[in-house]
Amino acid sequence: MSEEVQEEQELVAGELPPIESVEELSCIIQALVFASTEVVTLKKLKEILGDFLDQSQVSGALRHANEQLAKIKSPFEIVEVASGYRFRTKNVYYPYIRKLFPDSNPRKLSLAALETLSIIAYKQPITKAGIEAIRGVMCDAPLHNLLDKKFITLGQRADTVGNPYTYITTEEFLKYFGINRIPDDLPRLTEFSDILNSDFLIPQYHTQKQMPEQIPLQESTKQLEIPLEAGE
Numbered sequence: 001m002s003e004e005v006q007e008e009q010e011l012v013a014g015e016l017p018p019i020e021s022v023e024e025l026s027c028i029i030q031a032l033v034f035a036s037t038e039v040v041t042l043k044k045l046k047e048i049l050g051d052f053l054d055q056s057q058v059s060g061a062l063r064h065a066n067e068q069l070a071k072i073k074s075p076f077e078i079v080e081v082a083s084g085y086r087f088r089t090k091n092v093y094y095p096y097i098r099k100l101f102p103d104s105n106p107r108k109l110s111l112a113a114l115e116t117l118s119i120i121a122y123k124q125p126i127t128k129a130g131i132e133a134i135r136g137v138m139c140d141a142p143l144h145n146l147l148d149k150k151f152i153t154l155g156q157r158a159d160t161v162g163n164p165y166t167y168i169t170t171e172e173f174l175k176y177f178g179i180n181r182i183p184d185d186l187p188r189l190t191e192f193s194d195i196l197n198s199d200f201l202i203p204q205y206h207t208q209k210q211m212p213e214q215i216p217l218q219e220s221t222k223q224l225e226i227p228l229e230a231g232e
Contacts, residue, residue, distance in 0.1 A: 030065050036086075117169075125166035131167070
């Protein structure tokens with residue numbers, strides 16, 4: 001057995017050596033993010049590397065990583081999304097990457113579905129009646145569409161007459177739109193439309209099958225821009 005292989009086996013079996021620099025931490029985090037099929041959260045990094053890690057250290061290491069990637073004109077960057085981190089290709093390479101997935105089916109949404117998704121994103125948890133009160137029309141079809149595309153799911157029952165289910169956005173929604181924090185990173189309705197209906201976004205992750213946790217929201221809806229139009 002070579003010394004290199006023996007050292008690797010000892011590292012796996014035993015304690016990890018101390019991390020001595022931002023550059024070393026940056027490289028380790030890059031390796032973990034690259035190897036993971038899902039976004040890598042701060043909690044997961046702490047489980048692997050130790051509780052000494054905090055948000056500022058990780059952010060500094062990722063800034064260093066992206067600076068180094070930019071220096072070598074790498075087509076990749078690390079981004080924070082869905083309360084975790086993942087690699088993504090830079091937008092400039094989209095025309096080439098799109099040709100790699102000629103059979104992919106972009107998740108185009110109607111205006112009604114976009115309006116409904118915007119309302120849920122900003123006002124969640126919200127009932128069907130609450131959505132219809134804002135839109136002014138029935139929303140059965142848009143809700144079924146969004147559920148089918150896994151952008152929304154059922155939340156807790158509302159404490160109102162009949163205890164109807166509420167609707168909330170999913171982790172799939174966060175990942176697909178590159179959103180990390182709600183409502184801070186939410187795009188406006190026009191941006192939803194530009195992203196989805198221009199075939200711009202190709203998801204670069206594996207879909208999780210578990211139900212997402214409910215995401216707490218602030219009360220402010222100042223960013224909400226929803227033109228109310230009749231019809232579905």
